[in-house]
Amino acid sequence: MSAGTTWFADLILPLPLPELFTYGVPVEMKDNLVPGMRVVVQFGRQKVFAALVYECHNRPPEKYAVKEILSVLDDFPVVTDSQFRLWKWISDYYLCSMGEVMAAALPSALRLQSESIITRNPEFDGDTSVLTDREYLVFEALEMQQELRLKDISKILSLKHVLPVLRSMLNKRLIRVREEVEEKYKPRMIDVVSLNVNEFPEEKLGKLLDSLEKRAAKQLDLVMAVLQFTREEEVEEIPKSQLLKRSGSTAAALNALVRKGVLKVKKRQEDRIAAYTGSLIEPLVLNPYQEQSLKETKFAFEQGKVTLLHGVTSSGKTELYIHLIRDSLNQGKQVLYLLPEIALTTQLIGRLQKHFGDRLLVYHSRFNEQERVEVWNKLLEDNLNTEGRGRLVIGARSAVLLPLQKLGLVIVDEEHDHSYKQEDPAPRYNARDAAIVMAAQQDAAVLLGTATPSMESYFNALSGKYDLVTLDRRHADLEMPDVALVDMRDARKRKQLSGHFSHALLEELKGVLKEGQQAIIFQNRRGFAPYLECNTCAWTPVCNNCDVSLTYHKFKNELRCHYCGFMQGVPARCVQCGDQDIRMRGYGTERIEEELQSMLPGTRIARLDYDTTRSKSGYRDIITSFEEGEIDVLVGTQMVTKGLDFDRVQLVGILNADSILHYPEFRAHERGFQLLAQVSGRAGRRKHGKVLIQSHQVDNPVLAFVLRHAYKDFYMHELNERYKFFYPPYCRLIEIRLKHKDEKRIDKLSGELTLELKKMFAKRVLGPTIPYVSRVRNLYQRHLLIKLEKTLSISEVKKSLQLALAAFKQKPENRQLIIQVDVDPL
Ligand code: ADP
Ligand code: ZN
Ligand code: ZN
Numbered sequence: 001m002s003a004g005t006t007w008f009a010d011l012i013l014p015l016p017l018p019e020l021f022t023y024g025v026p027v028e029m030k031d032n033l034v035p036g037m038r039v040v041v042q043f044g045r046q047k048v049f050a051a052l053v054y055e056c057h058n059r060p061p062e063k064y065a066v067k068e069i070l071s072v073l074d075d076f077p078v079v080t081d082s083q084f085r086l087w088k089w090i091s092d093y094y095l096c097s098m099g100e101v102m103a104a105a106l107p108s109a110l111r112l113q114s115e116s117i118i119t120r121n122p123e124f125d126g127d128t129s130v131l132t133d134r135e136y137l138v139f140e141a142l143e144m145q146q147e148l149r150l151k152d153i154s155k156i157l158s159l160k161h162v163l164p165v166l167r168s169m170l171n172k173r174l175i176r177v178r179e180e181v182e183e184k185y186k187p188r189m190i191d192v193v194s195l196n197v198n199e200f201p202e203e204k205l206g207k208l209l210d211s212l213e214k215r216a217a218k219q220l221d222l223v224m225a226v227l228q229f230t231r232e233e234e235v236e237e238i239p240k241s242q243l244l245k246r247s248g249s250t251a252a253a254l255n256a257l258v259r260k261g262v263l264k265v266k267k268r269q270e271d272r273i274a275a276y277t278g279s280l281i282e283p284l285v286l287n288p289y290q291e292q293s294l295k296e297t298k299f300a301f302e303q304g305k306v307t308l309l310h311g312v313t314s315s316g317k318t319e320l321y322i323h324l325i326r327d328s329l330n331q332g333k334q335v336l337y338l339l340p341e342i343a344l345t346t347q348l349i350g351r352l353q354k355h356f357g358d359r360l361l362v363y364h365s366r367f368n369e370q371e372r373v374e375v376w377n378k379l380l381e382d383n384l385n386t387e388g389r390g391r392l393v394i395g396a397r398s399a400v401l402l403p404l405q406k407l408g409l410v411i412v413d414e415e416h417d418h419s420y421k422q423e424d425p426a427p428r429y430n431a432r433d434a435a436i437v438m439a440a441q442q443d444a445a446v447l448l449g450t451a452t453p454s455m456e457s458y459f460n461a462l463s464g465k466y467d468l469v470t471l472d473r474r475h476a477d478l479e480m481p482d483v484a485l486v487d488m489r490d491a492r493k494r495k496q497l498s499g500h501f502s503h504a505l506l507e508e509l510k511g512v513l514k515e516g517q518q519a520i521i522f523q524n525r526r527g528f529a530p531y532l533e534c535n536t537c538a539w540t541p542v543c544n545n546c547d548v549s550l551t552y553h554k555f556k557n558e559l560r561c562h563y564c565g566f567m568q569g570v571p572a573r574c575v576q577c578g579d580q581d582i583r584m585r586g587y588g589t590e591r592i593e594e595e596l597q598s599m600l601p602g603t604r605i606a607r608l609d610y611d612t613t614r615s616k617s618g619y620r621d622i623i624t625s626f627e628e629g630e631i632d633v634l635v636g637t638q639m640v641t642k643g644l645d646f647d648r649v650q651l652v653g654i655l656n657a658d659s660i661l662h663y664p665e666f667r668a669h670e671r672g673f674q675l676l677a678q679v680s681g682r683a684g685r686r687k688h689g690k691v692l693i694q695s696h697q698v699d700n701p702v703l704a705f706v707l708r709h710a711y712k713d714f715y716m717h718e719l720n721e722r723y724k725f726f727y728p729p730y731c732r733l734i735e736i737r738l739k740h741k742d743e744k745r746i747d748k749l750s751g752e753l754t755l756e757l758k759k760m761f762a763k764r765v766l767g768p769t770i771p772y773v774s775r776v777r778n779l780y781q782r783h784l785l786i787k788l789e790k791t792l793s794i795s796e797v798k799k800s801l802q803l804a805l806a807a808f809k810q811k812p813e814n815r816q817l818i819i820q821v822d823v824d825p826l
Helices: 081-093 098-105 133-145 150-157 163-171 202-215 217-233 240-247 251-259 288-302 317-330 346-359 369-384 397-401 431-441 455-462 488-493 503-514 589-599 616-627 668-680 701-707 711-725 743-764 794-810
Strands: 008-012 021-024 038-043 047-057 116-120 147-149 175-179 188-195 263-270 307-311 334-338 360-363 391-395 407-413 445-450 467-471 482-487 518-522 531-534 551-553 558-560 567-569 582-585 605-608 633-636 649-654 690-695 731-740 765-769 779-789 818-823
Touching (some): 008 038, 081 098, 081 397, 081 431, 081 794, 116 133, 133 163, 150 163, 163 175, 188 217, 202 217, 217 251, 240 251, 251 263, 307 317, 317 445, 346 360, 346 616, 391 397, 431 445, 455 467, 455 711, 482 701, 503 518, 503 649, 503 690, 531 551, 589 605, 605 616, 649 668, 668 690, 668 711, 701 711, 731 743, 731 794, 743 765, 743 779, 743 794, 794 818
Parallel strands (some): 307 467, 334 391, 334 407, 482 690, 518 649, 605 633, 649 690
Antiparallel strands (some): 008 021, 038 047, 116 147, 188 263, 531 582, 551 558, 558 567, 731 779, 731 818, 765 779
């Protein structure tokens, strides 16, 4: 520590350590250093990190001697005060470190853990007489190489610890340190096609078209499509992929035209955040029910209350949002529109772009790092900009962590959706709840929208904590679809089954197809992964690292573990008995698609699931072809349930409701109702539609509520169950997940920890239990659950819990134990 330090900065380091670290601020940095900037510091003996300044102050730490900050990376803060306030809340509420929140928030191109790169400081005035010999060597090397890593410098100097040299050079302002950016900025290039007007002026073109008409129809289509597009859009170039799709022509035809010199193809840099150039449209005129709901919502906003909009599917919630967003933007405010990841569709983005043009920013996990940084930087610019054009940011969970600080409105669409909660790694936050806190911190309005509210939100709404606005009619007085059950036991008895389809469903399907309408077949993802089984001894291939059977992927003919990614080929014979008769069990969407294809030959079927949509365009392509009527039946998992709006879907078939409802967790019924109601909602969005639910247990009470579209009755029924067994919304839950590579140890330790916690929380501690999958990645797992009355001070409880867990982990014999805390688990 240098003698004169009186200024300090608390830093967030990119490490899973609970506390912040205090470093000294060199006098020459003091005036320019503010929270939110990144700085370079040494941590431990060897490591150099970039860290984030959280607070600047003049209180020397008591426990340790401070090191000094080596250099400052930013000229202005990359993280705002309002972000810090939210991060702090997340860290306190979800019992995680600021470093973990930072890691979740910062795009890795801004993140602070990669290797440092040393460059020359261009502002250095050139007087090399101040340099020591070593420094001169480095300086010279930098002249030749532009940038060096620490290990290069080590080599040049034949010195192990080069930091003191670098530090001195930093002090003399000879060099700069910057972060290695994982993914270097690479502009994305696309092929664009244009007419070669120099070679083919108008009259020559006319002749060409005549000749093509007779001999080359595909080529003619292409040229016509180029002409039409360039005229309509008032542009000169059309992206090649778009052209081929639009014209229905082929790449071969295109190449022929290029050879003739009619068309030109060149590369163009595609804007990552594609600028919207079309004209903007006015919001639709609301129907009287929507009008009423809008009025109620605005009134609730004035009261400063979180508003829950309970609107049935297709009631026009999105139209309401559009009105509210407009109001907020017109006041120069920012709007955050959160959606579950898979509901973030091109469909919706396109719809919003027509209203808000380039004020709309999208933040997507399918974006690459550079695209994320661009959104981040745009928002930072917004914050500096006082003239106040509003901004709409639409994104999934992590968008709540963006640098928004002029927030006027937060919309959480599909608020019940479980993907708002991050499971792993920490921070295990719920973006819906974080968004509510964020809005409160910035005095912004909050609208939670859904057709199937979570138990918690509806409870809050009925108890007056939130305001409830109900929109229970579909737009244009369209009726809710007819929902009917198919009793699969009965169908089996009567031999009215073909594969996994009841004849009732098949007949219905054929009828729909005959009318030229479309259908969606839903297969629950859970519990239906196909696996292999020996037909003789029932042996099943299992994962080496986890306690689960391997999932069979037919497409690649391989077995994969869905928990750890372990992969292996399909065995030729049974490992246990040597028999070769190994069969596939369970049925995934792939199998359903195949079955359907063989029963309904000629039908155009596509599959929407994790496998078919892994690429960014996979999802979009499938949705688009379904929209454009190139597909008759869409077979899909959960992905088909979210916010899709298709005109011609007359029928939704749910293959197996039981798998959804019979899941051993207290939220199974809630989840099941939501899922079934949401899938049903995809039917008949323009014309009265139908839903068929196949089930082996048709007397399950939840199904009756689904048939009647009776959310509120379902809620009352379920609430009663929650009351009886003391579950949320009547209590709060904290789950403690323990992991250890030794099974005996984990049994012992989880027992000990339970006793320890019972001293504090008595009967509120339940467990330890063995989770459904008891071993993952070679770690055995045990769970404890703490149930807390809502009258307890939750922050007190968390403090004591955190201390107790830290003390337990501190014991030398417990070092190998991994403890994860999940507050409000889902
Ligand atoms: P939700 O979000 O509740 O499922 P949407 O906002 O997507 O419902 O509306 C369903 C369909 O009805 C959409 O195609 C939408 O354009 C149309 N729609 C909703 N409200 C109106 C309105 N007031 N005027 C015209 N069309 C509307
Ligand atoms: Zn066998
Ligand atoms: Zn595994």
